[in-house]
Amino acid sequence: MAGPRLIEYKEASAEVRAIFDDIMATRQTDWINNFWKALARDPLSLKRTWESIKQIMAPGALAPLVKEMIYLAVSVTNQCGYCIASHTAAARKKGMTDAMLAELMAVVGMANETNRLAAGYQVEVDDQFK
Amino acid sequence: MAGPRLIEYKEASAEVRAIFDDIMATRQTDWINNFWKALARDPLSLKRTWESIKQIMAPGALAPLVKEMIYLAVSVTNQCGYCIASHTAAARKKGMTDAMLAELMAVVGMANETNRLAAGYQVEVDDQFK
Amino acid sequence: MAGPRLIEYKEASAEVRAIFDDIMATRQTDWINNFWKALARDPLSLKRTWESIKQIMAPGALAPLVKEMIYLAVSVTNQCGYCIASHTAAARKKGMTDAMLAELMAVVGMANETNRLAAGYQVEVDDQFK
Amino acid sequence: MAGPRLIEYKEASAEVRAIFDDIMATRQTDWINNFWKALARDPLSLKRTWESIKQIMAPGALAPLVKEMIYLAVSVTNQCGYCIASHTAAARKKGMTDAMLAELMAVVGMANETNRLAAGYQVEVDDQFK
Amino acid sequence: MAGPRLIEYKEASAEVRAIFDDIMATRQTDWINNFWKALARDPLSLKRTWESIKQIMAPGALAPLVKEMIYLAVSVTNQCGYCIASHTAAARKKGMTDAMLAELMAVVGMANETNRLAAGYQVEVDDQFK
Amino acid sequence: MAGPRLIEYKEASAEVRAIFDDIMATRQTDWINNFWKALARDPLSLKRTWESIKQIMAPGALAPLVKEMIYLAVSVTNQCGYCIASHTAAARKKGMTDAMLAELMAVVGMANETNRLAAGYQVEVDDQFK
Numbered sequence: 001m002a003g004p005r006l007i008e009y010k011e012a013s014a015e016v017r018a019i020f021d022d023i024m025a026t027r028q029t030d031w032i033n034n035f036w037k038a039l040a041r042d043p044l045s046l047k048r049t050w051e052s053i054k055q056i057m058a059p060g061a062l063a064p065l066v067k068e069m070i071y072l073a074v075s076v077t078n079q080c081g082y083c084i085a086s087h088t089a090a091a092r093k094k095g096m097t098d099a100m101l102a103e104l105m106a107v108v109g110m111a112n113e114t115n116r117l118a119a120g121y122q123v124e125v126d127d128q129f130k
Numbered sequence: 131m132a133g134p135r136l137i138e139y140k141e142a143s144a145e146v147r148a149i150f151d152d153i154m155a156t157r158q159t160d161w162i163n164n165f166w167k168a169l170a171r172d173p174l175s176l177k178r179t180w181e182s183i184k185q186i187m188a189p190g191a192l193a194p195l196v197k198e199m200i201y202l203a204v205s206v207t208n209q210c211g212y213c214i215a216s217h218t219a220a221a222r223k224k225g226m227t228d229a230m231l232a233e234l235m236a237v238v239g240m241a242n243e244t245n246r247l248a249a250g251y252q253v254e255v256d257d258q259f260k
Numbered sequence: 261m262a263g264p265r266l267i268e269y270k271e272a273s274a275e276v277r278a279i280f281d282d283i284m285a286t287r288q289t290d291w292i293n294n295f296w297k298a299l300a301r302d303p304l305s306l307k308r309t310w311e312s313i314k315q316i317m318a319p320g321a322l323a324p325l326v327k328e329m330i331y332l333a334v335s336v337t338n339q340c341g342y343c344i345a346s347h348t349a350a351a352r353k354k355g356m357t358d359a360m361l362a363e364l365m366a367v368v369g370m371a372n373e374t375n376r377l378a379a380g381y382q383v384e385v386d387d388q389f390k
Numbered sequence: 391m392a393g394p395r396l397i398e399y400k401e402a403s404a405e406v407r408a409i410f411d412d413i414m415a416t417r418q419t420d421w422i423n424n425f426w427k428a429l430a431r432d433p434l435s436l437k438r439t440w441e442s443i444k445q446i447m448a449p450g451a452l453a454p455l456v457k458e459m460i461y462l463a464v465s466v467t468n469q470c471g472y473c474i475a476s477h478t479a480a481a482r483k484k485g486m487t488d489a490m491l492a493e494l495m496a497v498v499g500m501a502n503e504t505n506r507l508a509a510g511y512q513v514e515v516d517d518q519f520k
Numbered sequence: 521m522a523g524p525r526l527i528e529y530k531e532a533s534a535e536v537r538a539i540f541d542d543i544m545a546t547r548q549t550d551w552i553n554n555f556w557k558a559l560a561r562d563p564l565s566l567k568r569t570w571e572s573i574k575q576i577m578a579p580g581a582l583a584p585l586v587k588e589m590i591y592l593a594v595s596v597t598n599q600c601g602y603c604i605a606s607h608t609a610a611a612r613k614k615g616m617t618d619a620m621l622a623e624l625m626a627v628v629g630m631a632n633e634t635n636r637l638a639a640g641y642q643v644e645v646d647d648q649f650k
Numbered sequence: 651m652a653g654p655r656l657i658e659y660k661e662a663s664a665e666v667r668a669i670f671d672d673i674m675a676t677r678q679t680d681w682i683n684n685f686w687k688a689l690a691r692d693p694l695s696l697k698r699t700w701e702s703i704k705q706i707m708a709p710g711a712l713a714p715l716v717k718e719m720i721y722l723a724v725s726v727t728n729q730c731g732y733c734i735a736s737h738t739a740a741a742r743k744k745g746m747t748d749a750m751l752a753e754l755m756a757v758v759g760m761a762n763e764t765n766r767l768a769a770g771y772q773v774e775v776d777d778q779f780k
Contacts, residue, residue, distance in 0.1 A: 034253045069200065073204055079765070084769065085259040103197065116762045252348075298507075313504070326459070334467050360452055496692075554774055573760060590720060591757055595765055649736050
């Protein structure tokens with residue numbers, strides 16, 4: 001097995017099923033996306049990763065939609081195809097409109113541009129920012 | 131001149147001063163940070179970059195604070211020291227609390243982690259996300 | 261020709277064939293993967309790249325499997341699809357088990373996360389690390 | 391507070407102290423490095439991050455030194471200054487010699503090079519790797 | 521709509537058509553590539569991005585082919601599949617030969633390698649470079 | 651020794667001195683910059699890296715200044731501080747003017763922006779580019 005293998009619900013162990021159930025309950029969906037099926041090859045990683053995400057993405061000082069858009073912004077910056085597809089869908093589900101996506105993308109693009117201008121011109125941090 | 135050189139307001143051309151003035155007026159500050167002073171070496175780049183940022187960061191479908199936090203999330207992902215310092219300060223000024231920063235950082239960290247898990251396990255995009 | 265073109269063994273020059281032969285002999289395989297066929301468009305690059313890799317990946321202070329896993333960790337971090345597929349296969353061939361892959365992926369994911377936390381919180385290097 | 395702030399042991403809450411104690415006990419050291427002091431601003435992130443790292447870096451299918459070197463390889467690829475300094479020190483402590491570091495760096499450099507050659511030449515994944 | 525949607529010329533607004541017309545006239549082509557059709561979902565982003573690129577890629581102190589090769593070098597470094605395909609084609613059209621592409625790729629690969637060696641060995645900037 | 655250590659000419663072995671001499675002769679300088687002094691800790695890496703760079707950066711289908719600017723563009727994209735400083739200096743020495751640097755930086759910034767827009771909008775490669 002050189003490539004990926006997905007663990008489907010029906011073939012999963014009780015331990016993995018319990019996590020799959022929690023994912024579906026938390027997200028109010030009736031299916032599991034491939035990311036979790038791939039992680040399920042290693043139940044310990046599945047458990048740790050899901051529990052971290054569940055804690056991090058829960059409502060808090062930031063609204064869930066804002067968190068999801070930040071997640072998407074990072075995925076776009078890293079150019080992770082799977083992550084862009086899945087987190088665009090997740091943000092849509094949480095209420096991201098076309099106009100919000102367009103603005104998010106504009107900010108992400110601009111930030112990636114000015115990050116290089118700042119580094120390339122070797123700009124020193126202003127005392128006011130320290 | 132192998133390194134950076136900053137254009138200070140008092141030595142700037144009228145064209146550059148006009149942009150510096152607009153930056154200060156738009157941001158309601160009385161000083162110009164080093165990024166713009168470095169870009170001012172090339173007035174055309176200064177003008178284009180400022181006008182793009184002014185347009186992109188204006189209130190729209192997303193609130194200015196949300197845009198600023200997305201900008202910061204990208205800068206952290208790219209590990210741009212100058213940009214992290216300046217956009218953390220900008221987000222603070224727009225109302226980012228300690229709790230919001232902590233949640234932003236947690237999301238950015240997690241997204242950078244799962245971006246690699248998705249790519250590393252060669253996970254295929256679910257039909258539901260297409 | 262805007263895209264890639266692969267040089268097959270049977271159409272290759274004597275110079276390229278000699279390198280292809282060395283690759284197969286060193287790796288104890290009877291086929292050449294696409295990466296080398298693409299590089300063969302420029303025999304000088306093919307030669308330099310192969311000789312560097314041959315030298316670097318040979319047994320030394322680090323075991324070949326450890327080197328291969330480091331190669332994979334970098335490829336996952338850079339999210340290079342081709343490289344992830346080829347170096348996962350190569351590491352498998354050298355003895356990487358499912359458990360080892362799962363641990364490697366967990367470390368890579370965690371490192372990508374904490375790299376951003378360290379940068380994002382602008383953490384200064386401890387004197388003890390200097 | 392636009393920049394970082396470190397939570398020192400003596401000013402930490404009982405909850406944070408307990409984690410600091412566990413870090414020192416697990417790593418057999420008598421001091422806490424700045425990364426953890428910065429994370430301690432958000433006790434929940436501190437706890438989650440430490441527990442994840444503790445689990446991931448424990449001996450398993452891969453030896454602790456191998457894991458530490460993979461961590462370092464990722465940090466070098468991402469060019470995270472703090473992380474390179476801290477994980478070089480950690481790997482040294484676990485037994486990484488000068489020769490091992492030199493080989494690790496050579497592999498990391500080469501992987502970063504060939505990742506771009508594979509992507510740049512738009513090389514398709516061989517059927518044998520699927 | 522979770523994924524992309526392309527705006528074709530015949531369904532475009534007058535505002536978008538005017539930009540499409542300018543892109544074709546400037547580039548002396550009779551078709552629009554998918555990148556612009558995707559951006560056209562947000563006419564403001566389309567306009568701003570096209571005007572910036574038009575200004576930046578025009579002949580100046582650097583020849584258009586040199587600019588196009590720098591664009592390609594960045595795209596290869598970021599491993600952006602779409603961008604590598606489109607900018608390789610654009611550079612070909614402007615005169616990039618097989619030999620030039622091979623040399624560009626060699627430089628990009630080497631730079632990505634030595635960037636990590638410099639960072640990994642924590643090399644300090646020489647006074648002569650400041 | 652957790653951090654860097656530089657090998658100075660006077661303490662170098664005959665093997666390392668020969669390479670240092672070749673670097674200075676090829677570049678027509680009378681000093682060695684820190685990058686090479688750091689690599690000299692591992693003479694084999696020093697030799698391999700120098701010979702590769704010497705071959706790659708020699709005049710060919712691309713002029714040395716163009717190659718140097720491509721090297722700089724990659725270093726800016728990767729935000730490698732040392733590399734930006736050293737390759738800006740090298741490009742200056744080969745004739746890069748202020749205007750050329752400004753145009754290079756504008757292209758690098760724009761490419762980093764549009765790379766994310768193309769990935770973020772999940773744009774498919776046009777048939778014409780294949």
